[in-house]
Structures are given as structure tokens and as C-alpha cells.
Amino acid sequence: MNDNLEPKLKDTSGPIAFQTEIKQLLNILVHSLYTKKEIFIRELLSNASDALTQMRYIQQTDHEILDPSQELEIRIEVDKEKGLLRISDTGIGMTSEELKTNLGTIAQSGARAFLEAAQGDDSNLVDVIGRFGVGFYSVFMAADWVKVTSRSYKSGEDAASWFATGADTFEIGSSDKEPRGTTIEVKLKEDTLEFADEYRLKEIIKKHSDYIPFPIYVNEDEEQTNRQNAIWRENPRSVEEEQYHEFYRQLTLELEQPLETIHFVADAPLMIYALMYLPAAPDRGMFTLREQDGLKLYARKILIEEYSKDLLPPYYRFIQGVVDAEDLPLNVSRESVQATALINRINKILTNQVTQKLKEMANKEPEAYLDFWSKFGQFIKEGVASKDTNGEDLSELLLFRTTTSPDQWSSLDDYLEHMKPGQEKIYYILGDDESSVSRSPHLDYFQTHCYEVLTLTDPVDSFMLLGLREYKEFSLQNVADSDLQLPDLLDDDEDGEKKEQPEPLSEDDINKLINRFQEVLGDKVTEVRMTNRLTNSVARLVDAKGSLGQEMQRVYRMMDKEYQIPKKILEINPGHPILQQICDLPEANDLVKTVIEQIFESALLIEGIHPDPASMIPRIQELMKTALDKD
Numbered sequence: 001m002n003d004n005l006e007p008k009l010k011d012t013s014g015p016i017a018f019q020t021e022i023k024q025l026l027n028i029l030v031h032s033l034y035t036k037k038e039i040f041i042r043e044l045l046s047n048a049s050d051a052l053t054q055m056r057y058i059q060q061t062d063h064e065i066l067d068p069s070q071e072l073e074i075r076i077e078v079d080k081e082k083g084l085l086r087i088s089d090t091g092i093g094m095t096s097e098e099l100k101t102n103l104g105t106i107a108q109s110g111a112r113a114f115l116e117a118a119q120g121d122d123s124n125l126v127d128v129i130g131r132f133g134v135g136f137y138s139v140f141m142a143a144d145w146v147k148v149t150s151r152s153y154k155s156g157e158d159a160a161s162w163f164a165t166g167a168d169t170f171e172i173g174s175s176d177k178e179p180r181g182t183t184i185e186v187k188l189k190e191d192t193l194e195f196a197d198e199y200r201l202k203e204i205i206k207k208h209s210d211y212i213p214f215p216i217y218v219n220e221d222e223e224q225t226n227r228q229n230a231i232w233r234e235n236p237r238s239v240e241e242e243q244y245h246e247f248y249r250q251l252t253l254e255l256e257q258p259l260e261t262i263h264f265v266a267d268a269p270l271m272i273y274a275l276m277y278l279p280a281a282p283d284r285g286m287f288t289l290r291e292q293d294g295l296k297l298y299a300r301k302i303l304i305e306e307y308s309k310d311l312l313p314p315y316y317r318f319i320q321g322v323v324d325a326e327d328l329p330l331n332v333s334r335e336s337v338q339a340t341a342l343i344n345r346i347n348k349i350l351t352n353q354v355t356q357k358l359k360e361m362a363n364k365e366p367e368a369y370l371d372f373w374s375k376f377g378q379f380i381k382e383g384v385a386s387k388d389t390n391g392e393d394l395s396e397l398l399l400f401r402t403t404t405s406p407d408q409w410s411s412l413d414d415y416l417e418h419m420k421p422g423q424e425k426i427y428y429i430l431g432d433d434e435s436s437v438s439r440s441p442h443l444d445y446f447q448t449h450c451y452e453v454l455t456l457t458d459p460v461d462s463f464m465l466l467g468l469r470e471y472k473e474f475s476l477q478n479v480a481d482s483d484l485q486l487p488d489l490l491d492d493d494e495d496g497e498k499k500e501q502p503e504p505l506s507e508d509d510i511n512k513l514i515n516r517f518q519e520v521l522g523d524k525v526t527e528v529r530m531t532n533r534l535t536n537s538v539a540r541l542v543d544a545k546g547s548l549g550q551e552m553q554r555v556y557r558m559m560d561k562e563y564q565i566p567k568k569i570l571e572i573n574p575g576h577p578i579l580q581q582i583c584d585l586p587e588a589n590d591l592v593k594t595v596i597e598q599i600f601e602s603a604l605l606i607e608g609i610h611p612d613p614a615s616m617i618p619r620i621q622e623l624m625k626t627a628l629d630k631d
Contacts, residue, residue, distance in 0.1 A: 007147050007185070009161050009173025017169050018104055025137055026166055037142050037192055041201070042208035043135030044087050044184055048074045049212045051091025051182060055153060058092065065153045066093075066180040074216045080196040083188040089214075090181040094150040096160035096172055103136065103148065103162055104170050139184070140166040142192035149175050150182040211250060213301060230301055232275035232322045236263040248277050251296075252320055256280035259372055262321075262357050266349055270342070274350060276321035278357075282375055293317040295350075299328040310343050313390075315383030316354055318376060323350065355393045362397060362411070370409060373399050381464040388467075395471050398464075403443060403453045406434060410454075412471045418452050423487055425477040428454035430462065430550055432608040440606055441537030442480045448535045451487065453479055462554035480550055482542035482569060486533065505574045509583045516582065517570065520596040527569045534573035541568040541603045570600060594622055 018026070052072045058065060070090050077086045094102060139146050144165065151159035159177035164170035177183070194200050202218055205225045209216065215224040231239060231247050244261045248254065258277040266272045276295070294307030294317075301324060311323055325346060358380075361369040373380075383394045399409040404418065415426060427446060431437030437455045446453050456465075469476060477484065505513070510530055517528040526544045534540060543550065544566070553566070572579060578595070585592050598619055604610040 007163060009163050009171050012171045012173035015169035015171060016104060023168055026140055038204045040138040040142055041204050043138045045209045045212060047136055048087060048089035048091060049214055051089050052214045055091045058153060064155060066155055070180060072214050074214055076218045078196045078198055078201060083193050083196055085186040085188060085196055086183060088181060088183040093152040093181050095152045095157050099150060099160055099162040100172055139186055142188055142195060144187045144189055147185040149177050151177045151180055153180050211247060232273045232324055260357060262353055264353055270345060271326035272346060272349060273324040276319050279318060279320055282318050296322045298324040300326060311347055312350055313388060315379045318379060319354060351390060355390060358397050378460050381460050385463040385467045391467055395468060400454045401434060402455060403447060415452060420451060426471060426474050427451060427477050427479050428456055429479050430456050430554060433457050436606060441534055441540035444535040444537050445486060445533050446479060459558060462551045465551045478550055480542060505583060510574055513579060513583055516592060517596055520593050521600055525570045526567045529571055530574050531571035537573060538576045538578050539570055539572045539599050539603050541607055542571055544569055591626060594619060
């Protein structure tokens with residue numbers, strides 16, 4: 001190695017000040033992070049790998065480059081006596097101006113975001129510096145000085161050097177470097193000389209950089225140090241769980257382990273290697289490497305697309321991982337990838353694998369699946385709403401609360417098992433929360449006769465129902481529908497203690513009652529009518545014939561805040577004591593008007609469509625005063 005431990009650059013223009021953010025960054029890295037200094041090796045090797053990956057792309061399309069036949073590799077030399085470490089790659093290299101921009105200014109790096117993250121606890125920052133594109137500067141945790149020499153792949157560009165000690169300035173000069181690529185020379189500090197030990201260096205490479213897709217050689221050893229074999233191409237039976245977790249951490253920099261791993265090799269109808277993960281949470285962590293949705297797409301271990309969004313349907317966009325296709329042409333462009341029929345076939349295979357894994361979790365690991373559902377259930381509902389071709393399979397993954405099991409999750413198959421003999425429909429009710437739904441008058445008949453009803457209180461449920469009209473030949477039925485056909489009662493339903501029924505109203509009383517409601521409510525409703533569907537409640541609101549169903553009304557409400565709920569029909573229960581008492585009051589009694597208005601607005605409230613609930617308070621207080629005066 002170079003004996004000159006204090007390199008002098010040729011043709012240097014003198015010290016150049018680092019940009020302010022870089023100065024702050026260097027101060028944090030040099031003075032605040034005392035553990036895991038080995039991480040700088042991972043970061044330098046990662047940068048070298050990125051330069052080689054870019055070079056491989058360029059080689060496929062541009063043959064007018066420097067050293068076109070040069071092997072893509074990384075070489076490391078160490079000199080323990082002199083405390084020197086040198087890392088060289090044959091990647092795209094940099095020009096003098098690129099050295100200045102990439103290493104001396106914030107440019108497009110995430111230095112500012114890193115600094116903001118560093119305002120809190122910086123104990124874990126060393127593990128995530130690569131996330132912000134500032135990994136190169138981690139070298140100053142271990143270096144007295146750093147010299148970077150580089151030559152661009154572009155023909156006609158001169159080589160250049162960059163030098164810094166971690167202080168406030170750096171220098172740029174010329175260089176005689178002939179081969180393409182970049183060499184980073186590091187003078188190690190006294191307390192970091194361990195990184196000049198060949199055995200220790202190889203240990204770090206295997207720990208952090210084993211899957212880098214280019215060979216790494218140390219000193220004169222021509223046997224590459226990194227395994228390089230892509231883990232996704234290995235036999236799933238031969239991969240340990242810890243290896244999966246380590247690769248996931250390298251792929252994403254997520255600190256939490258994934259909920260589930262999906263690793264498979266398919267040889268028909270296509271040769272595909274895939275390693276996918278269900279992450280621990282739907283939102284990417286602050287420090288994750290994965291900046292977008294999408295899988296890494298390889299063709300025979302060559303990266304074709306960093307974030308391929310066409311390999312899985314949108315509702316599985318939270319999946320992270322790698323897919324390697326043998327049959328994908330290497331010269332395909334990223335734009336062409338999206339349109340190829342091959343991608344559609346891969347999409348079907350991958351989608352089926354994810355769906356089957358989720359079914360397996362639901363059947364064999366119910367606790368793990370409940371954890372998944374609590375975090376990702378909305379994605380499954382989104383898939384059902386999209387009327388995807390896999391809708392039937394996705395429907396099997398849905399979980400619901402029900403009127404008979406309000407504290408447990410039930411699948412649609414669970415519901416079918418609980419259906420009463422002769423029941424032909426799956427009943428559901430929409431609402432804003434479990435508490436209000438449980439008091440809904442629409443449930444009167446079903447609760448009285450012990451029919452189970454799905455309670456749908458998630459805002460996305462209305463969208464989901466657009467794609468879920470039936471399940472295994474059983475149609476879904478909203479219990480709030482005005483044209484609902486009530487299930488026929490069996491003899492068993494009428495067994496047991498009978499609830500005492502009040503004397504039915506006469507036809508004249510019914511007509512008088514309806515007229516009173518219509519006079520008080522006027523055009524607030526389209527109609528007032530009696531119903532036999534209420535047992536405990538005094539009234540309910542239903543949609544008029546021809547109006548949008550409740551599901552579509554909720555969809556429109558979510559899409560347009562100014563959407564007006566259509567006027568509804570008020571159905572009243574002729575057997576309810578309140579209505580019978582109204583019949584006994586004289587028409588001129590002001591209390592009748594007050595009670596009728598409250599009945600109507602209570603129905604609006606229970607439906608979740610009252611425009612101003614607080615406006616009911618004066619009326620309620622009036623009714624309370626009347627009741628107390630009577631007593």
C-alpha cells in the first residue's frame with residue numbers, strides 16, 4: 001500500500017468548506033457515536049455495490065465506456081502496521097465535480113433528515129445511517145483521514161482525488177488513476193486498528209455484507225469473502241429463520257422482525273424465486289431503506305427494477321421482498337416490464353402464494369392472524385371492494401364482529417356454521433361504532449329471534465360491500481333495507497316464555513297516529529308507515545324505494561363531505577307503549593308534537609346521520625320537566 005500516511009493531492013485548489021449540514025453531521029458521527037464503529041465498513045461496501053449495480057445497467061446499453069470488459073468486483077487491502085484500509089470498486093466512478101457535489105455538499109442526500117432524527121436519542125443512529133444517504137460519512141468514526149480517488153466510466157474524463165480529516169474543510173485534486181472506479185483509502189485511528197486485521201475484516205463482511213451481489217476479495221486471497229449466493233435462490237429447507245431475519249433487516253433496515261416469511265421456488269409454469277415478508281406494521285418505519293411500495297425484481301440475479309409495483313395487486317402493496325425470474329429478458333426496459341404478459345403471470349403466482357400463506361395463518365396460527373388482521377385488515381377489504389378475480393379467496397380472510405359474538409372475531413365460514421336451519425342469507429348492519437349499532441332498531445327482529453348479524457363499523461366496510469354481494473352462494477342482506485324479507489320463523493323460535501303483548505291499536509288509531517306524525521314532520525320524511533319488524537324500538541328510518549342503498553350513501557358521504565342524505569321513510573311500531581300513549585292524548589296537546597319530533601331525531605341519531613345532535617338538548621330537557629311535573 002501507499003507508504004505516504006499524509007497524502008498530498010496534486011493540483012489542489014486548496015481547502016473547501018463543507019456545507020453547514022455536513023459539518024453538523026460529521027460532528028455527530030465523530031463525537032457522539034461510540035459503539036458499533038464497524039458499521040462504516042458496511043456502508044462503504046454498500047456504496048461500492050451501488051456503484052457496481054449502476055455500472056451493470058450502463059454496460060447493457062452503452063458500450064462506449066471506459067474498461068468495458070473490466071470485472072465488476074470489490075477489493076479490500078489492509079496494512080495493520082500502518083493502520084491503512086483501502087476499498088476499491090470497478091463501478092461508475094466519479095468526476096472531480098461529482099466528488100465535490102457528492103462528498104462535500106448536501107446535494108440530494110438525506111443529511112438534513114438525519115440531523116432532525118438525531119435531535120432525540122442517537123443511540124441507534126449508527127444502525128440506520130444508510131437510510132439517509134449519509135453512510136459514507138460514517139467512515140470518520142474510525143478515520144484520522146480519508147482519501148477518495150475516482151475515475152468516471154465516461155470516456156475522456158480525468159481521474160480526481162478528494163481528501164478530508166473530518167474537520168470543516170476538504171480538498172479536491174487531480175489523480176493518475178487509470179482504471180475505472182473508486183478507491184477509498186482510510187487511515188485508521190489508534191482505537192480502530194482492529195479493522196486493519198484481515199480476520200476481523202472478513203468477520204464483519206460476512207456479518208453485514210454477505211449478500212452483496214458482487215464478489216468481495218480481501219488482500220491477495222482470490223477466494224471471495226462474501227457468500228454472494230442470493231438467499232432467495234436457496235432451498236427454503238436449508239435456510240435458518242435467523243438468516244431470513246438478517247436478510248430482512250439488510251433489505252429494509254426495519255428494527256422489528258416481520259410477521260411472516262414467504263419463501264418459495266416455482267419451476268412451472270415459470271421459473272421463479274421469491275422471498276417475501278409480511279412486515280410488522282403497515283407504515284414503513286422512519287429509518288427503513290424501502291422508500292416506496294413494490295418488490296425488488298431480478299432477472300437471473302440482475303436487478304431490473306428497484307420498486308416493481310406490478311408483481312402484486314395494490315391491496316398487497318405492504319408486502320416487501322425480492323422476486324427473481326429466470327424467464328425475464330435481461331435487456332427489458334423498466335417501462336416494458338410493466339406491459340409484459342410474463343409479469344401478469346408472475347403476479348398471479350405471487351398473489352396466490354400470499355393468499356395461501358394468509359389462509360394458512362388463519363387456520364393454523366389464529367393468534368398470529370389476528371395480529372395481522374388488526375394491522376392489515378383494511379388492505380384485504382380493499383381487495384374485496386376492488387372486485388379482484390381473487391375475491392372469493394380474499395373473502396375467506398375477512399373477519400367481523402357479530403351480534404352474538406361482539407367481543408370476538410368471526411370469519412364468514414364461522415357465520416355459516418352458526419346459521420339457523422333454513423336461513424338463506426347472511427345478515428349485516430352498518431354503523432359508526434359497536435355501541436350505537438347494538439342499539440339499532442333494525443336489529444329488533446333478529447335479536448328477538450336469535451339470528452346472528454354481522455356488525456360493520458369500519459368506514460371502509462361500505463366500499464368492501466360493493467364487491468361482496470354473496471359468499472358461497474349465500475347473498476348478503478342489509479337488515480336496514482326497506483324491502484327486507486324477514487326469515488320464516490320455525491316452531492322452535494316461538495318456544496319458551498312469551499313476552500306479554502299490548503292490545504293492538506285499532507285501524508282508526510293507526511291512521512290517526514300516522515296522520516299526527518306526518519303533520520308534525522312534514523317534508524322531513526317521505527312517508528310514515530307502520531311496520532311489524534320492530535319489537536323493542538319505537539321507530540326506525542329506512543330508504544325510500546328507488547333511492548341509493550345505505551352502502552352507497554356511506555360511500556358518497558366519505559367521498560364528498562357535502563353529500564346530502566336523502567329523505568327517508570319513518571316506520572313506527574304500533575305495539576310500542578309510547579305510541580299507544582300518544583293515541584290517548586288529545587290532538588291539541590303540545591307534548592305530542594315534542595315527543596314525535598324526539599322520536600324522529602332519535603332515529604336520525606341512531607342512524608348516525610343527525611346533522612346537529614346538540615340541538616336535541618332543549619327538547620329533552622322539556623320532556624324531562626314534563627315528566628317531573630306529572631309526577
